[in-house]
Amino acid sequence: MKPRTFRSLSVSLLIALLLSLMPATVYASHNITSVVPNTIVNDVANIITINGVGFSLGAPVVLLNGAALSTTVVNDSVLTATVPAGTAASVYDVIVSNGVLGDADAVCGGCLTVLAPTPIPPPTAPLPFVRPQMVVSATTTKGSVQTNSEFKLHLNLDNAGSAAAYSVQAVLSSTDLVPLKNGGVTVLGTVGSGSNVGFAQPFLVSGQIYGQKIVVVDLTLTYYDSSGASYSDKFTLSITASGGVSSGVAAATSTPTGVKSSQLVITGYSTDIDPLQPGEQFALKLNVQNVGNAKAQRITMIVGGGSGGTSGGTPQPGGVSGGGGDFANFAPVGASNVQSLGDLGAGGAIEAIQSLIVNVSTNPGAYPMKISFSYLNDKNEVVNDEQVITLLVHSLPNLDVSFYQPPGVLFTGQPGPLPIQIVNVGRRSAVIGNVKIESDSGFLEGNTGLVGSLDVGAFFTIDALFTPEQAGTIPLTVTIEYVDDFNKPRTIVKTLEVEVEEMVIEEPTVDPNGGGFEEPVTETFWQKVKRFILGLLGLDSSPPSDTESFPLEEGVVIEEAVPAGGGGGKGGP
Numbered sequence: 001m002k003p004r005t006f007r008s009l010s011v012s013l014l015i016a017l018l019l020s021l022m023p024a025t026v027y028a029s030h031n032i033t034s035v036v037p038n039t040i041v042n043d044v045a046n047i048i049t050i051n052g053v054g055f056s057l058g059a060p061v062v063l064l065n066g067a068a069l070s071t072t073v074v075n076d077s078v079l080t081a082t083v084p085a086g087t088a089a090s091v092y093d094v095i096v097s098n099g100v101l102g103d104a105d106a107v108c109g110g111c112l113t114v115l116a117p118t119p120i121p122p123p124t125a126p127l128p129f130v131r132p133q134m135v136v137s138a139t140t141t142k143g144s145v146q147t148n149s150e151f152k153l154h155l156n157l158d159n160a161g162s163a164a165a166y167s168v169q170a171v172l173s174s175t176d177l178v179p180l181k182n183g184g185v186t187v188l189g190t191v192g193s194g195s196n197v198g199f200a201q202p203f204l205v206s207g208q209i210y211g212q213k214i215v216v217v218d219l220t221l222t223y224y225d226s227s228g229a230s231y232s233d234k235f236t237l238s239i240t241a242s243g244g245v246s247s248g249v250a251a252a253t254s255t256p257t258g259v260k261s262s263q264l265v266i267t268g269y270s271t272d273i274d275p276l277q278p279g280e281q282f283a284l285k286l287n288v289q290n291v292g293n294a295k296a297q298r299i300t301m302i303v304g305g306g307s308g309g310t311s312g313g314t315p316q317p318g319g320v321s322g323g324g325g326d327f328a329n330f331a332p333v334g335a336s337n338v339q340s341l342g343d344l345g346a347g348g349a350i351e352a353i354q355s356l357i358v359n360v361s362t363n364p365g366a367y368p369m370k371i372s373f374s375y376l377n378d379k380n381e382v383v384n385d386e387q388v389i390t391l392l393v394h395s396l397p398n399l400d401v402s403f404y405q406p407p408g409v410l411f412t413g414q415p416g417p418l419p420i421q422i423v424n425v426g427r428r429s430a431v432i433g434n435v436k437i438e439s440d441s442g443f444l445e446g447n448t449g450l451v452g453s454l455d456v457g458a459f460f461t462i463d464a465l466f467t468p469e470q471a472g473t474i475p476l477t478v479t480i481e482y483v484d485d486f487n488k489p490r491t492i493v494k495t496l497e498v499e500v501e502e503m504v505i506e507e508p509t510v511d512p513n514g515g516g517f518e519e520p521v522t523e524t525f526w527q528k529v530k531r532f533i534l535g536l537l538g539l540d541s542s543p544p545s546d547t548e549s550f551p552l553e554e555g556v557v558i559e560e561a562v563p564a565g566g567g568g569g570k571g572g573p
Contacts, residue, residue, distance in 0.1 A: 030054030032108040033267075035094050042087045043117045043234075044218055045175045050079040050096060051265075051291055052106060058098035063105075064112070065092055074293055075347060082175060089116040120232055133161030134168065134221045136235050137196060145215060146242040147205050150180065153217065153239065156198045159191045165223040165231075166190050170199065174217045177203040181381070191223075215239045263292040264299065264344070264373040264385050275394040275484075279360040281333055286371065286389075288341065289349040294378040299341040303332065303354050305370035307384045329362045330369060330391065341373075364395040364485035394485055397430030397454075399423065401478050401494035404461060410468055411503040415445070418464045420478065420496070424454040433481040435462060441475075441500075442468035451480070468500040 032052040040046040050062060055076055062069045062081035069081040079096065091113050096106040137158045143151030153172070159165050168188040172179055180202040188197050209215060219235040268287040273280055284303070290296050304325020325337065334355045341350055373385040400423045410416040420437065424430055432451035437444055447464040454460060468474055480492040534540060 030060075030096065030098060031106045032094060032096060032111070035108055035111040038111055039113045039115060040083060041117050042083075042085060042089060042114050044173070045085045046083045047175055048081055048083060048094075048112065050081065050094060050108075051077060052079075052096070053077055054106075055079050055096065055098070060096050060098045063095040063097060065090075077347060078291065078293070083112075083114070087114050089114050130162040130225075131229075132159055132163045132165035132191070132193065132223060132225055132231065134158070134165055134191070134223060134231075134233055135160050136219065136237070139237055139239070141239060142200075144242040145205060145209075145239055147209055149242075150202060150204050152200045152202050153237075154198065154200045155219070155237075156196055157188070157191070157221070158196045159193055162193055163225050164190060164192045166225065168197070168221065168223040171220045171222075172201050172217055173220075174203070174215065176205060176209055176215050177217065178206045180204055209241050212241045215241050262290060262294045262296040262346075262375065262377045262383060264296060264375070265289055265291050266371060266387050266389060267349070269389050271391070275396065276358050276391060277394055277396060278358050278362045281355065281357045284354045284356055284391075286352045286354070287349060288344070288352055288373070290344045290346055293346050295346060296344045296373075296383075297376040297378075297380075299344055299373060299375040301339050301341055301352055301354075302372040302374065303337040303356070303369070304330075305386065306338070306372050307374055325370060329359050329367050329393070330356045331359065333357045358393055362393050364393055367391050367393060392486065395428060396484060396490070397424065397432065397482060397492070398426035399430070399432070399454075399480060399492055399494075400425045401480075401496065403496065404459075407498050410466065410474075410498055410500045412468050412471055412500060413503050415465045415467045418444075418466050418476070418498070419461070420464065421459050421461045422451065422454070422478075422480065423459040424456055427456065429453060429455045431482065432460075433483070435460075435481075436479045437462070437464050438477045438479065439466065439468075439474060441470050442466055466498070468498075471500045471502045473497050474500050 030053060032050055034051045036049045036051065037046075040048070048062075053076070055073060055078070060071060060073060060079060062071045062079060064081075064083065064087070069083060072080045074080060091110050094108040094111045135158050136155060138154075138156040140154045141151055142154065143149065145151050155170075157168075157170075168191050170186045170188060172184045172186075182201075184201065186199050186201065188199060191197050205215075215238075217237040217239055219237055221233045221235070222230065224230050265288070266286055267289045270285050271282045272285070273282040276282060286301075288301070302325070304327055306323070306325060327337075332355065337354070339352065339354070341352055344350055368388045368390050371387050371389060373387075375383055375385075377383050402421060402423075403419055404421040405419050407416065407418055418437065422432070422435065431453050435449050435451055437447040443466070445465040445467075446462070449460075449462045451460045466476075474497065476496045476498065478494045478496060480494075482490055482492070484490050
C-alpha cells in the first residue's frame, strides 16, 4: 500500500508542476476616460454614459459603491448605466468590471457626484404678497410612443399667480426618452398673470418600453418675478405608451440619453514646439474622435470658436462663422482658422493640424482656446460641438555668454584667468540662479556664482582660474540654472573655447668658446612696462639679450643642464 500511495503522490506533483509551467491567458485591459454627466441629482433615475476603451470583452457591468447598475453596451468604447433615484448624495468611484478572470476592473476615481435636490427657500416678503405661479393645464402627444419611434409632446402652461412670470424656462427629461433638436430646454419668455403659453418638444423613445403602459417625463420650470426673486416648480408627467417597438421586433438596444447621435471630442493635442514663447510660429495637432453612434458628415473645425448655421435646423446662408473668435494671443498663419475635416464614422478618429503664431505682446501664462466643430448628423441637422484646450506660453531668458576680454593663450600646468560675462539680451528682466563653469581637461577655481536678477542689457561677470592639463582647443561648459514662469527648474548650457599650448622649459646652453654657459633670460611683466615707458621718453627700450654668460672656473665640469631659473649648474672639483 505505501509504494502505491507514493507513486500516486508523485504523479500528482508532476501534474501540478506541468500546469504551473503552462502560459496563462492574458486579457486586454480596459479603462475609463470620462463619465457624462459627472454630476446628477438623486430625485429621479439618471442615465450616465461611460466613455473608454476595451468594453467589448466579456460582459461589462458598471459598479457604483459596490452595487451593480443596469448596464447597456453601446459599442467598444461607450457604456450606459442607470443610477436609480434615491442614491445617497456623495462622490462615487465609477468601476467597470467585464467579469473576465485575470482582467482588473477599470476605476475612475471620484468621477460621479450625486447631489440632493436644492430646497426652494420660502418667500421672504411679508404676507399678503403677490407672486407668479406656473401650472400645467394640458398635455397631448402626436405620434406613436413606442421603442425606436419619434413623437411630439405638446404642453399648455398657465400662470395662475397674481404677478407676471419673467424668463420662464422649461426643461424636460426622462430615462426612456431622448429630447431632440433642443436638448429638452425651451425658453418661453414672459407669461403675464392669468395668461397661458404652449410649446411642443420632440422625443425619441430610446428605452425598452415593451409592455409598459406609461412613460414618465419630468418637467422643471424656472422663472422670476418683477423683484428678481427666483422660482422653480417640478412636475411629473405621465404619457400613455403605445407598446411594442416601431421595427416590429420584441426588443431593441437602447440609445444612451445625454449623448448626441454624433459627438466629436478632442482626445489629445500637442504642439511641435515646446515650450511656446512670444513671436514663435507653431503647429497645433488635434486628435479628434467621433464618440457617438452615428456618422458625422461635412465636419468643419473652427479654431477660436464659431458655428455653421443653427443647431437643429437647416444651415443658414452665408456659410460658416469663424471670425468672432479670440485671436489676441494666438493667430492663424498660412491659412484661416476654418478647415474641413470631411466625414467621420462612429468611433472613427482623425488628426487635424492648424498653424498658429504666438503674439509678441503675449505675457507668460495659461491661455484657454475654444475649438468648435460644425457638422451634419444622420438626420442632416446641423450640430455645433464646442470644446476648450489650454496652451502654455513661456518667456524664457535670452542670455549671451562670452569673454568680456580675450583670455589669451594659456599654458599647460599654469593657471590662467577666464574673464567670462553673462549678458541679458532679451526683452524683459530675468531672475537667474547659479552659474557653473566646467571642463574635463583641467582644474578650475572660483568657477561658481549666484547671478540674481538681470535687467535688460545688464551683465554679470565671473573670473575663474583655469589650470589646463593638455594642449589644444579646450571646450568650457557654462551651465546656468533658473526657474521658469511655471516654477519648473530649467538650465541654459553654453560652450566656450580657449587655446592651450605646451609649457616649454628652456635648458641652459654651453658657450662653444669654453667661456661658460648661457642661461635664457626671462623678461617679466614689469620689465616690459619699464621698456614701454623708456620708449615714450625716447630712451633705450631695447629688450635684454636672450642669454647671459657665466664664466666657468677652471676644472669645472657640467654634469647636467638645469632649467631656466634653476640658479646655475652643479660642479665638482
